[in-house]
Amino acid sequence: MLLLLYLSGGLFLGWSLGANDASNIFGTAVSTRMVKFRTAAIIASLFLILGAVISGAGTSQTLGELGSITMIAGAFMVALSAAFTVLWMTRLGLPVSTSQAIVGSIIGWNLFAGNSIDFYALSRIVFTWIFSPILAAIFAWLIYLIVTKLFSVARIHLFRLDSYTRISLIAVGAFGAYSLGANNIANVVGVFIPVVPFTDIEFVGITFNSAQQLFLLGGIAIAVGIFTYSKRVMLTVGKGLVKLNPQTALVVVLSQALVLFLFSSRGLEGWLAAHGLPTIPLVPLSSSQVVIGAVIGIGLAHGGKGIQYRILARIASGWVSTPVIAAIITFFALFVLQNVFNLKVY
Amino acid sequence: MQLFKKTKKLELKMDEFLDTVSEAGIIFQEGIKHYLNNKTDRFENQIKKIRQFENRADNLRRVIEQQLYTETLIPESRGDVLALLETTDNVINQAKETLLEFSVEKPQVPQVFHEEVLHLTDHVVHAVDEMTKAIRAFFKDPKAVRNYTHKVYHYESEADRASEHLKRAIFSSEKLTLAEKIHLRYFALHIDTIADRAEDVADRLGIYTIKRSI
Numbered sequence: 001m002l003l004l005l006y007l008s009g010g011l012f013l014g015w016s017l018g019a020n021d022a023s024n025i026f027g028t029a030v031s032t033r034m035v036k037f038r039t040a041a042i043i044a045s046l047f048l049i050l051g052a053v054i055s056g057a058g059t060s061q062t063l064g065e066l067g068s069i070t071m072i073a074g075a076f077m078v079a080l081s082a083a084f085t086v087l088w089m090t091r092l093g094l095p096v097s098t099s100q101a102i103v104g105s106i107i108g109w110n111l112f113a114g115n116s117i118d119f120y121a122l123s124r125i126v127f128t129w130i131f132s133p134i135l136a137a138i139f140a141w142l143i144y145l146i147v148t149k150l151f152s153v154a155r156i157h158l159f160r161l162d163s164y165t166r167i168s169l170i171a172v173g174a175f176g177a178y179s180l181g182a183n184n185i186a187n188v189v190g191v192f193i194p195v196v197p198f199t200d201i202e203f204v205g206i207t208f209n210s211a212q213q214l215f216l217l218g219g220i221a222i223a224v225g226i227f228t229y230s231k232r233v234m235l236t237v238g239k240g241l242v243k244l245n246p247q248t249a250l251v252v253v254l255s256q257a258l259v260l261f262l263f264s265s266r267g268l269e270g271w272l273a274a275h276g277l278p279t280i281p282l283v284p285l286s287s288s289q290v291v292i293g294a295v296i297g298i299g300l301a302h303g304g305k306g307i308q309y310r311i312l313a314r315i316a317s318g319w320v321s322t323p324v325i326a327a328i329i330t331f332f333a334l335f336v337l338q339n340v341f342n343l344k345v346y
Numbered sequence: 347m348q349l350f351k352k353t354k355k356l357e358l359k360m361d362e363f364l365d366t367v368s369e370a371g372i373i374f375q376e377g378i379k380h381y382l383n384n385k386t387d388r389f390e391n392q393i394k395k396i397r398q399f400e401n402r403a404d405n406l407r408r409v410i411e412q413q414l415y416t417e418t419l420i421p422e423s424r425g426d427v428l429a430l431l432e433t434t435d436n437v438i439n440q441a442k443e444t445l446l447e448f449s450v451e452k453p454q455v456p457q458v459f460h461e462e463v464l465h466l467t468d469h470v471v472h473a474v475d476e477m478t479k480a481i482r483a484f485f486k487d488p489k490a491v492r493n494y495t496h497k498v499y500h501y502e503s504e505a506d507r508a509s510e511h512l513k514r515a516i517f518s519s520e521k522l523t524l525a526e527k528i529h530l531r532y533f534a535l536h537i538d539t540i541a542d543r544a545e546d547v548a549d550r551l552g553i554y555t556i557k558r559s560i
Contacts, residue, residue, distance in 0.1 A: 032422055033418050033421040152489060157353075158427070158485045159420065160350070162353060162419050163349045163353045167349070246422060
């Protein structure tokens, strides 16, 4: 019971991730009524959990390199502070991402514990944050050009295009959910990996290690977020900030899924290393920023009209402000936990 | 797979609807020819046919509209497609109404105007034919829509010119009474209105095509 209480910080982050980020995958599909919310929620939850359990280890290891938290009370406060940062900054209308908050929180813990910060790991993470929306823009630009060319050659009837789009939105959404689970689960429960007392479980011939059990718990928290709150967010995102039609949404979700997958896949990392190629760092990204990158890519394919460069500046400000705020909050929260509640946090 | 079957059926219905509109244009043309040649039985037969075609088009339109709504298909362009169906239906309605007016009012069209009436009808039927091609292109190949809509506009303005020419000839005739002239004028106007209805469809198609490309 106490363990669950400690994990609640991470599970709350998971709930918030499900509530907010599922809309990056199925927002347009649901708001344009191409896919029913129930279908979207079931597919998103299922594939997010699969992605988390099967491929979540890569990005968790990177966070571990930045700071391996040694006490469960510390991990709890790191996760809770990140969640609080996300909640607070969202309320203030500031650009925020769970990935950037958790990295800031881990740095805050490092500072509090007096550990040195691995600047190599940190620079790799920050570089990836900057690079990922750019890569998403390139992917979206390319995919958009290919798709529009295909449509004009294939001469698909509007009604049949509707069926193809619906099925593709579901298939690409499943891939997007898998990639999001693989990439972002580290944000939710990554900090607990070194400290949970779980033992390996064997189920139908497959062994689940303690990290995978944590990923499953985190995945369930994300699924609860999807079912309880994401519909509202989907309807707002789909019709508010960035209004896409179902075909452009398909391009955006596919680009996002590819980028998240590239930065989470250990299989790809191993393949690249085996062929003597430079590997891609496995880093938790902000799916919202990746989506914005993809939308900009489509804008560029249209000739670059209507791109609001102010939004880009806002994103860039988040790369700095979120980790700094999260680090400060974590530092003070750990101080309170240690000195008021007498708990060991490192 | 069920989804593909449904959309395939709907595609066929849409094709059938456009075939019906296009054929109704030919029936209208035949009807005018038979009327001018005093072949009353054949003319009445064309009226019977155009009524059946108009009914068929109405039924198909309703089935397509209902299916689009009940199965929530093409949610983004559903409103456009419904408006397109309604305006296209106006074309066939106008053709039927015009033939019916010939049947009810039996205007006396002097031999000297026959060629011009047939000329006007020819332009109108061409406009309708190009309109159905433009609609088919809208569904399958939006980039080609302009190739057909500009022909609709061309035939519509030709029909306007032919109609004006006919009306001038009617009113400058010394053999007709004013009542006969006014009577004939309305028929020139009715026939020409069919091309105007086709132009309305082309106008809508122009906007819907831009919307589809964004």
